[in-house]
Amino acid sequence: MNLQLTPEGRLKHLLTIDGLPRHLLIELLDTAQSLSNIALRANKKLPLLRGRTVMNLFFEASTRTRTTFALAAERLSADVVNIDVSTSSTSKGESLLDTLATLHAMHCDMFVVRHADSGAAHFIAEHAPEGVSVLNAGDGRHAHPTQALLDVYTIRRHKPDFSALTVAIVGDVMHSRVARSELLALGTLRVGELRVVGPRTLIPPGLEEMGVRVCTDMAEGVAGADVIIMLRLQRERMRGAFLPSEGEYYRRYGLTPERLKLAKPDCIVMHPGPMNRGVEIASEVADGPHSVILEQVSNGLAVRMAVMAHILGAQVPVMEAA
Amino acid sequence: MNLQLTPEGRLKHLLTIDGLPRHLLIELLDTAQSLSNIALRANKKLPLLRGRTVMNLFFEASTRTRTTFALAAERLSADVVNIDVSTSSTSKGESLLDTLATLHAMHCDMFVVRHADSGAAHFIAEHAPEGVSVLNAGDGRHAHPTQALLDVYTIRRHKPDFSALTVAIVGDVMHSRVARSELLALGTLRVGELRVVGPRTLIPPGLEEMGVRVCTDMAEGVAGADVIIMLRLQRERMRGAFLPSEGEYYRRYGLTPERLKLAKPDCIVMHPGPMNRGVEIASEVADGPHSVILEQVSNGLAVRMAVMAHILGAQVPVMEAA
């Protein structure tokens, strides 16, 4: 946990939201706010990371996530190298540590890592040489910290007073690194009421003790909510004992226009994407006035730029809206 | 059609040659002329699109075409992101519109799109948000407008007076987006005589009414021509009823040195590549003094730079030859 902080309390790596001090989290959101305005300008580049190299090290393919990190780095003027490790020389029988040591020797400044195994980003950060930072872009079921940051950033733009909010996270919380990181971020920001909603088999034990309200009934879960965060249903879970069927899941937990009426009138609806329309969310809701789903994508760029700039020690100027 | 023009009559998207005003087409060729000189300098970069982002969105793989668009954008100092959609999250069951909306939310300025379905570029342009331009890099059998522009640009460099020219397009016109776009561009530039040459089964109906001369005999088709444009033969057509065999096709429509002698003595020979030597064109002709096939590739870069700069509103300086 403390691995990701310098002795002075700044971010060295971003591996998890767990243990991230509240003031640091807020500083990152403020920096993202400043950076979000440049995406609307014709010239989207800032010279903050000129001459730095960011390596996208994706052990698990994700074109979309890799693209947002690459764009974030390029807009800060960094050089970007994409390495798809599944096709690289690990297949030649080389160990992960040897691959990493080799990549480190190329003097990159930051590794953006995505891996199917929980703990992979920590492992890689532990073995990184002095001066190299690791940014977790999703590791197994463990953490997806930049997704959580962009989510709380999106919430704050609409509803700045977290203490007054009721936030409901709906779906397969058990297997979701997104939900895990969101719960931690929303807890750190002292959200008024935090709920998880889903079938009992998909809710990890022990959440009640952390002050989270667990609802197995969707109507109860979204009633009076200010923010509803829908999780992506991993269809492969359907085949196991966890879930009955897509139709049955939608009938019980799908976010329909009718259910959305139970929430606050100005409730916002979020989803990390990609969506399964008609499985976890109705199209009318996904495309409706409460949805901020595409705004999340735009905010993801600003938040990733903020994290990269903070970690690499760049001074981000305060920027006014255009 | 008008989708691609702003109310002021400038290009917003480039989807098709159809409906493109003559003066605009000529302006693009003039801009390309100005830009073509920088490819010969040691420093090939112009800062015209600095801070802009161009996304290559290829639903149909084409390393060569993608590379020319990427090089064109980089030489204008834009940032380039390559997305091979066949390997991206559309495979996760996401709809095309959701994928597009997500990519739009990343605030790119231009999408270069290639797709196997006719009309895909139009569809994507219709759903693009304000301020985002779409450049058609080939959609199904419909259009390939930058190929047509580079072809007429190449012709103009050799033979500036279009009204005096006889141009013959030879091959599978029916299934060729290149031919369709060339016919429109040459018509707009008021070429003296326009011919298509090939087996009746591969000539679309209705061309005669458009003033195009249809020749099923190769000798007649190339007789007295100033320009011969050979189309690539899609070998998969061979298996259907359309064509007899490669040997038979070459015997009837292959451009041999003997047939080339029927054309004007200073006739130029073009091909969009990649060539099937010995099927649609003899090697002696492809590599001979009449061939401008490689010049077409070089000109493709200048033309694509011109289109990008025009669409994104950059002021292209008039540049002298080095």
Add this chain to the structure above:
Amino acid sequence: MNLQLTPEGRLKHLLTIDGLPRHLLIELLDTAQSLSNIALRANKKLPLLRGRTVMNLFFEASTRTRTTFALAAERLSADVVNIDVSTSSTSKGESLLDTLATLHAMHCDMFVVRHADSGAAHFIAEHAPEGVSVLNAGDGRHAHPTQALLDVYTIRRHKPDFSALTVAIVGDVMHSRVARSELLALGTLRVGELRVVGPRTLIPPGLEEMGVRVCTDMAEGVAGADVIIMLRLQRERMRGAFLPSEGEYYRRYGLTPERLKLAKPDCIVMHPGPMNRGVEIASEVADGPHSVILEQVSNGLAVRMAVMAHILGAQVPVMEAA
């Protein structure tokens, strides 16, 4: 051979170490020395190749090698285009020469080529137009000149007086383009004693006549050595008649701590990577104080930058250590 030199004796291409004059080789090492210091700065970029285009043309996949060349070019501010030819339009039946001619027409300045066939880089250089340079990144069993340059550069940083050195190259010399290039470079730099060590079946004939000492016994091979270069064992050789088994190979030629004790006390151990730990080298040796294996990777960047800058005629400033 002379294909790679200009009439003035400067490098035009880098295809092989064979025939490279000693003073030129030393000039490249000196330039690399100057450039190596910038990798340690926060801003790693030099504007030496701004506006130039380097195309990575890999007919044989190698993420690692391609990445080092891409990083080297980017740190010199060149634009980089990666082309994986196995997936490109050569599959559409186009000939290699047509593919090359098309790529040349895009006005790139340098092609970095890797190919499974010996002689491929020469062939490509022979067919390159005026003003286009070819850099061999490994062709079949023939040559891997930048690997040899980075190896002698690494040796020189530790042991500047080549005439006093005993260097042993251990392993499958017969099938190794790395070994072939290293033998030439070390010969040109007039190393005191040059040895190859391995089973007789994996040592090419005729080395003794070139002044190389051939040792089939590992103890004899490493005795008193200043530098030991381990080659990667191609596991696919194991299946043929060449080698008994991995265990047997390690027992006879693996570099163990015990065997390393036979070398000079300040002996350095090298390996081009990726390593087969427990096959050609013991982990204690690979990670031990004598190993300079990761330094080789870092030096590879500086050497590749030096070669690119030299070939493209950039004036490299003398840089002090940070």
